[in-house]
Amino acid sequence: MGANSRIVVNRSGGPDVLEFVDAPMPVAAAGQVVIRVEAVGVAFADVVMRLGLYPGVGMPFTPGYEVVGTVVEGDGIASGTRVAALTVTGGYARFTAVAAADCVPVPDGLTSPQAAALVLNGLTAFQMLTRCVARPSVERMLVWGAAGGVGSLLLELGRHFGIATYGVASGARLERVRAHGATSIDRDGDVLAQVQRLSGGGVDAVFDGVGGTASATSFAALRSGGQAVLFGFQGGLSGGTRNPLRLAKAFLGSPRKTAQAIFMSNRGWRGYVVTDWKTTHPDFYRTDLAEVFALAAAGKITPVVDRELPLAAAAEAHRLMGAGTNLGKIVLIP
Numbered sequence: 001m002g003a004n005s006r007i008v009v010n011r012s013g014g015p016d017v018l019e020f021v022d023a024p025m026p027v028a029a030a031g032q033v034v035i036r037v038e039a040v041g042v043a044f045a046d047v048v049m050r051l052g053l054y055p056g057v058g059m060p061f062t063p064g065y066e067v068v069g070t071v072v073e074g075d076g077i078a079s080g081t082r083v084a085a086l087t088v089t090g091g092y093a094r095f096t097a098v099a100a101a102d103c104v105p106v107p108d109g110l111t112s113p114q115a116a117a118l119v120l121n122g123l124t125a126f127q128m129l130t131r132c133v134a135r136p137s138v139e140r141m142l143v144w145g146a147a148g149g150v151g152s153l154l155l156e157l158g159r160h161f162g163i164a165t166y167g168v169a170s171g172a173r174l175e176r177v178r179a180h181g182a183t184s185i186d187r188d189g190d191v192l193a194q195v196q197r198l199s200g201g202g203v204d205a206v207f208d209g210v211g212g213t214a215s216a217t218s219f220a221a222l223r224s225g226g227q228a229v230l231f232g233f234q235g236g237l238s239g240g241t242r243n244p245l246r247l248a249k250a251f252l253g254s255p256r257k258t259a260q261a262i263f264m265s266n267r268g269w270r271g272y273v274v275t276d277w278k279t280t281h282p283d284f285y286r287t288d289l290a291e292v293f294a295l296a297a298a299g300k301i302t303p304v305v306d307r308e309l310p311l312a313a314a315a316e317a318h319r320l321m322g323a324g325t326n327l328g329k330i331v332l333i334p
Contacts, residue, residue: 006093007314010060012052015318026097033074033100038112040091041066042317042330043120064091066119068112076100084119094334104289109297117303117329121149122292124274129157132229132272133205140164140203144210147173149329154207155180156301195221231272304328
C-alpha cells in the first residue's frame with residue numbers, strides 16, 4: 001500500500017507544534033477498515049485539541065476530525081469503496097484505521113474535498129436544524145458565524161427548507177451571507193435591533209456557536225415558543241489561541257436560566273455536541289450524514305471549500321484558521 005505519513009502533536013502550543021512525520025502503516029483491527037485518505041477537513045476542534053483544551057484528548061495525538069477516502073482493507077466494506085467518517089482524531093494521515101460502523105458511503109456526485117467539507121459541518125448543521133428543534137415549526141431562524149463552515153451550511157439548509165434565515169457576520173463576510181440566500185445581520189451593529197426589525201419581531205430558532213454575551217442576544221431574539229441551540233464557544237479564542245479572559249467571559253457570559261424562567265418565557269435553550277449525538281444515536285449519525293451527502297450531490301445545498309492544501313502544510317492551515325480569514329472549509333490533501 002506504500003509508505004505512510006501523518007501529523008503528530010507532542011505538546012500543546014501554536015501551529016508550529018504540528019509535526020509531519022513518517023509512520024508505520026495502520027492495521028485494521030476487528031470491525032475496522034483502513035482507508036487511503038483523499039481529503040481531511042480542518043476543524044475548529046483540531047485547533048482546540050492542539051491548544052490542549054479538548055476534553056479526553058491527550059498528547060501525543062494525530063489531529064483529524066473528519067476524513068474521506070477509499071477503503072483498502074478491513075472488515076465489512078469492500079475495498080475500493082469511497083467512504084467518509086467522523087474520526088475526532090487520526091485523520092491527518094495518508095492512511096488511517098476507522099471503525100467500519102462509522103463509515104458512510106460518499107456518492108459519485110461529490111468530490112472528496114466537497115465531502116470532507118460536509119462531514120462535521122454538514123452533520124452538525126443538519127442535526128441541529130432537524131433533530132434539536134422542531135424544524136417544520138421554524139419559519140425564521142438566526143445563525144451566528146454565518147459565513148463559517150457550520151454557519152454557511154445552516155444558511156444553505158434554511159434556503160432548501162424555505163426558512164427565512166438571518167446570518168450574523170461582519171465586513172466582507174456579509175456579502176457571503178447574502179450569496180447563500182440569507183438576510184445579513186452586521187455583527188458590528190446592534191444585532192438584536194437588526195433581527196427584530198428585519199424579522200418582524202424575532203425568530204423561531206437561533207444557532208449559536210459563539211457563546212458568551214452573544215448568547216444573551218440569541219435568547220432575546222427568540223419569539224414565543226422559540227429555541228436556541230448552543231454548539232460552541234468560539235468567542236473564547238482570540239486569533240486561534242487560548243485567551244483566558246475571553247474564555248472566562250464566554251463561559252460566564254453564557255445564559256443561566258432557571259426552569260421556572262424558561263417556562264414563563266416559553267422559550268428554551270439546548271446544547272449540541274456532535275460526538276455525543278453520534279454515540280447516543282449512531283443510526284441518526286449514519287442516516288443524517290447520508291442525507292447531507294444526497295442533498296449536496298443533488299445540488300440542493302452547496303459545500304464551500306475555501307482552499308486545498310497538502311498534508312505537510314497543516315501548520316499553515318491552522319494559521320489560516322486562527323486568522324479567521326477562511327470562507328468555508330480548509331481541506332488537507334494527503
